[in-house]
Amino acid sequence: MNTHRMSLLELQREMAAVVMTPLTADEGMREKTLDGRRTKAIAEKMIAPNSRLSSVERLELYNRQYWFRVLDSLAEDFGSLRKVIGSKRYDAMAIAYLNAYPSRSFTLRNLGSKLPEWLAEHAEFTGRRQKLAVDVAKIEWAFVEAFDNAELQPLNMEEVKTLSSESKLQLQPHLRLVALNYPADEVVLNLQEREGRQASEAGRAEEHEELAPMELGAMRAKQTWLAVHRVEYNVYFRRLVKEEFEILKAIECGKRLGEAIQAGLSETRIAERKQAAVLREWFQNWAELGWLCAKDE
C-alpha cells in the first residue's frame, strides 16, 4: 500500500493533469495522461470511491466538466469559424488548440487569444480553407477585444488640426486592425446575419448540432484591410485602404506621425498631388470615429 501522502501542490498538479487531459471520442476519461501516466492509478491514489462510483468515475466527472466548459466557451467566440470549417474539423481543432494553450487567465474571455496565430501553423484542421479560416479567426478574436477593451478620451477635431509630423499618438484601445487574405468580413457578417435570423425564428441558435463546412461558392483571395471597432456599445467592421491601414498600424507601433504617414504612403499609387487631400479626409474620419488619442508619456 502506498503510504506517501501528497502535498497539496502535488495533489493539485496531479489532478489538473488528469482533468485537463482530452476526453476519448465517447467523452470518457482516457487511460493515460498526455505524459503517459495511468489515470486509473492517479485516481485511486487520490480519490476515495463511494458505494455508487469508483475513484475513476468520480474524477471523470471533473474531466468531462472541464472539457465541456472550455469547448463551449471557445465555441461562443468562434461560431463563424466553426461554420466555415465544419463542426467535425472545428471540434478536433478546438481540442488541439486548448491542449496547446490551456487558459492562463482568471477569465474565460481570453481563452481564444492565441487561436488565430496557432491556427496559422496548423493547416491539418482547416483543409483547403486554411487562409480563410485564419482570417475568420482573426476577425472573431478582434470582435472579442473590440467588445470590451478600454475606451480613452479621443482627440477632438481641433486637437487633430494642431498635430505635426513630430506628434506621437495612440489608437483607441478598442480599435483592432486586421489584415486579411480574403474578404472574410463578408463571410462573418453574412453568418452573423443568418444566425440572428435563425435565433429570432427558432428562439435559440443551435450550438451543438453537427455542421458540414458551409458552401462559400468560388471565393477568391483578395487582400483586405479591416478596422474592428466599437461605436456606442456595438462592434462594427470598417474596410480600410492599404495606406490607411499602414498609417494606423505605424501609429499603433508608436511611430511619430510623420514617420507613420511616410510608412503608409511609401508604396502608394495615390498621385502625389492628391495625397494631402486624402490624408486630410482620413484624419478627419478617424477623428470623427474617435480613433486617435493622446499618447501616454
Next chain:
Amino acid sequence: MSGNRFNGFSNHGVGIGLRIPHYKEIFSRKPVVDWFEIISENFMCDAGRPMQVLERILEQYRVVQHGVSMYFGSVTEPDPEHIKRLKALVKRTGTPWLSDHLCWGSVDGNYTHDLLPLPYTWEAVERTVERVKRVQDTLEIPVAVENVSSYAAYNDSEMTEWEFLNEVVVRADCGILFDVNNVYVSSVNHEFDPLDYVNAIPAERVAQIHIAGHSKYEKYILDTHDHPVIDPVWTLYERAIERCGYTPTLLEWDDHIPSFDEVHGEALKANRYLNAAKKSNAAMVGAA
C-alpha cells in the same frame, strides 16, 4: 437580527443573479428586486457593453459581487491583475461584501475554470486561510467563502467538510456564503446527513445564503442551477434560517434560464422563512 459584520450589517433580503437573458426585461420594466448578485469576472473588463449594463443596474439596484475564480485553496499564487481588477470593481459597485468559493481551480498558472474540491487537510486549511486573509486585507471589505458542491472526496482528508469550513472561517475571521443546495448535492454524493452540516456551521458568520436547483442522475447529483429549488433543499434552508436568522438570500439559476418573473418568483419563496425569522426576532426584541 438583520445583518452582521460579515455582510456589512446589511438588510438585504431576497435577490437573484443578474443574467443576460433578463437584461431587456429589467431595463424596460424596472421590476422591484431587492438586490442583484453579479459574477465579478463578467464585469472585470475595461469598458463596453458589460460596463454600460453594470452602470445602468447600479443606478437602480443594489449589487453584491460573487466571484468564481479566486480559488482560495489553490497553492500557486493568484494573478495580481485579477486582484487589481477585482478591487477596482469593488470600488465601482460598492458591494457591502464579496464572496467566492472554498475550492481550488488553478495551478502553475493554468486555470480549469471549475470549482474543484479541496482535500480536508490541515495543510489545506493553512493555505486557504492565508489566501482569504490576504484577499480580505487587500479588498478592505468583508469576504465570505462559499461551500461548493462536490463529486469526489480525497483519500487524504483528515476531517469532514463542515469541520474544514469552520476551521477556515474562524482562523481567517471571514464570513460564510452558505449554499444549502450545495450541502444537499454533496450529502447525496458523499452519503452524509445534510442536517449535520447545517447544524455544525457557525451561524453567526453566515453573510449570505444561496439556494438553487440541480440535476439528478442515476449515481450522483450535479449542481447545474437549471431547475427550481426542491423541497429537501427548502427544508435545509428553513433550518439554516432558524439558526442564522434573517439572512440575505440569493437564488442561482444559470442554465435553461426561464423568464425573469419565474426566476424572481422562485426566489421570493424564501420570504416564507425569512418573514418568520423577522417576526420571531421582533417578538424576542419586544419581550426583552
